[in-house]
Amino acid sequence: MNEFSNAFRTALQLLVEMDPGLVEIVLLSLRVSLSAVILAAVFALPLGAFVALTQFPGRRGVVILMNAMMSLPPVVVGLVIYLLLSHTGPLGVTGLLFTPTAMIIAQCVLVLPIIAALTRQTVFDLHEEYDEYLRSVGAGTWQKIATLLWDGRTRLSTAILAGFGRAIAEVGAVIIVGGNILHSTRVMTTTIALETSKGDLGMALGLGIILVLMSVAVNTAVVTIGGGANQRTV
Amino acid sequence: MQSQHHMLPLVVDGASYVLKGKAIIEDVSFTIQHAGLTALLGPNGAGKSTLLKLCHGLLPLSSGSIRWGGADVHEVQQKQAMVFQRPVLLRRSAAENVDHVLKLRGASAAERARVIEESLEWAGLADIADTPARKLSGGEQQSLTIARAWALNPEVLLLDEPTANLDPAATRRVEDLIRSFAGAGKKVIMATHNIAQAQRLADEVLFLNHGRLLEHAPAKQFMSGPSDPLAARFIAGELVE
Numbered sequence: 211m212n213e214f215s216n217a218f219r220t221a222l223q224l225l226v227e228m229d230p231g232l233v234e235i236v237l238l239s240l241r242v243s244l245s246a247v248i249l250a251a252v253f254a255l256p257l258g259a260f261v262a263l264t265q266f267p268g269r270r271g272v273v274i275l276m277n278a279m280m281s282l283p284p285v286v287v288g289l290v291i292y293l294l295l296s297h298t299g300p301l302g303v304t305g306l307l308f309t310p311t312a313m314i315i316a317q318c319v320l321v322l323p324i325i326a327a328l329t330r331q332t333v334f335d336l337h338e339e340y341d342e343y344l345r346s347v348g349a350g351t352w353q354k355i356a357t358l359l360w361d362g363r364t365r366l367s368t369a370i371l372a373g374f375g376r377a378i379a380e381v382g383a384v385i386i387v388g389g390n391i392l393h394s395t396r397v398m399t400t401t402i403a404l405e406t407s408k409g410d411l412g413m414a415l416g417l418g419i420i421l422v423l424m425s426v427a428v429n430t431a432v433v434t435i436g437g438g439a440n441q442r443t444v
Numbered sequence: 445m446q447s448q449h450h451m452l453p454l455v456v457d458g459a460s461y462v463l464k465g466k467a468i469i470e471d472v473s474f475t476i477q478h479a480g481l482t483a484l485l486g487p488n489g490a491g492k493s494t495l496l497k498l499c500h501g502l503l504p505l506s507s508g509s510i511r512w513g514g515a516d517v518h519e520v521q522q523k524q525a526m527v528f529q530r531p532v533l534l535r536r537s538a539a540e541n542v543d544h545v546l547k548l549r550g551a552s553a554a555e556r557a558r559v560i561e562e563s564l565e566w567a568g569l570a571d572i573a574d575t576p577a578r579k580l581s582g583g584e585q586q587s588l589t590i591a592r593a594w595a596l597n598p599e600v601l602l603l604d605e606p607t608a609n610l611d612p613a614a615t616r617r618v619e620d621l622i623r624s625f626a627g628a629g630k631k632v633i634m635a636t637h638n639i640a641q642a643q644r645l646a647d648e649v650l651f652l653n654h655g656r657l658l659e660h661a662p663a664k665q666f667m668s669g670p671s672d673p674l675a676a677r678f679i680a681g682e683l684v685e
Binding site: 339340342343345346347348349353357360361363 | 497500502521522525526528532534535536544545548596
């Protein structure tokens with residue numbers, strides 16, 4: 211119990227003093243996860259919309275795969291990216307292993323299916339409603355996609371926030387491809403894992419508090435945006 | 445007033461639409477020669493909406509043909525506008541809803557601004573231009589879909605039960621817009637199950653039941669004494685199945 215209160219006191223101290231080590235780690239976490247989510251969204255939004263709108267052989271399989279990939283185990287994604295980027299791997303020449311870029315790629319792979327699957331569902335539902343209108347006014351496939359993505363913007367932003375929530379909290383993939391190197395690839399989750407095993411509970415708890423606060427903030431944003439969207443559709 | 449209408453005559457010849465083995469529209473043939481308002485009248489489930497959508501090219505014919513002024517439906521679809529029973533409005537402001545169709549047509553920014561203002565003014569919606577479309581009342585929403593159709597300056601307006609969900613005041617407002625459309629020389633074809641509405645608005649009536657065309661007559665003649673016995677019962681206010 212004493213150990214816990216000591217850790218808590220240290221954690222608060224680190225937070226209040228804006229400890230440079232802690233700030234560096236938080237900023238890197240944000241940089242990696244935000245980049246990953248933006249990158250994922252750039253591909254996932256059109257992909258999800260395209261799958262929702264077009265008929266092609268194997269479409270059902272793609273939908274099932276997309277939904278299944280929402281719960282990809284992060285360590286497996288980390289392992290596969292590790293194998294691809296390692297010196298002997300096909301992308302070894304890029305020298306990206308154990309860099310923040312590798313972590314961005316790994317988190318992007320984790321988050322992309324989430325955003326794509328939620329986009330597909332959102333666009334599909336909206337298309338049910340808009341289909342006859344869009345065909346009546348002669349919209350082409352890309353014009354339809356642009357219309358549906360824009361009109362689904364509130365639900366899509368919650369999908370993107372959900373993706374960010376997964377990325378920022380994930381540890382398995384970034385620890386494998388990032389290597390948890392001090393001042394280079396050490397993010398909040400990997401630091402918590404490391405510091406806890408080292409017995410430095412203050413730092414771990416301080417980062418844990420920030421992580422939980424971020425999670426609360428993200429979920430508050432999801433609920434707020436979602437509530438606003440419901441109001442607007444009355 | 446346009447004296448010559450490029451989209452007429454509308455010639456529907458042996459049109460059928462079969463869905464899952466059931467004929468929704470069965471061997472319907474008619475010719476519409478004149479501008480003004482044609483009402484597709486009949487009880488619910490008569491196939492009125494389906495026939496409208498076939499005429500607009502939203503559904504594929506199972507057999508038969510539909511020609512507008514000699515042209516295939518898909519060639520002239522963009523000279524038509526359609527208004528649906530439940531207003532389909534984008535999750536944007538009233539003005540942006542009109543803007544959407546103008547953008548699709550490739551209109552310039554200046555042209556769009558001018559037409560948006562004109563159309564909303566025409567429909568009496570100028571003061572709610574910036575209101576989110578889905579926050580408008582039912583009557584305003586349906587007026588907005590008609591204003592959006594007006595903005596496209598179509599030669600033909602197809603309306604699917606445009607006032608089915610509206611109260612009398614809103615219905616009057618929407619009917620005024622429909623009259624104004626027809627008065628501008630456009631061809632208006634409206635599906636309705638409401639005899640009084642057909643009486644108020646229509647120049648001619650197509651009476652449908654169970655996917656078949658039972659009577660095609662000038663509105664006055666039809667209302668005073670339809671030759672089809674089922675139509676006579678419908679007009680007399682009986683429940684026709």
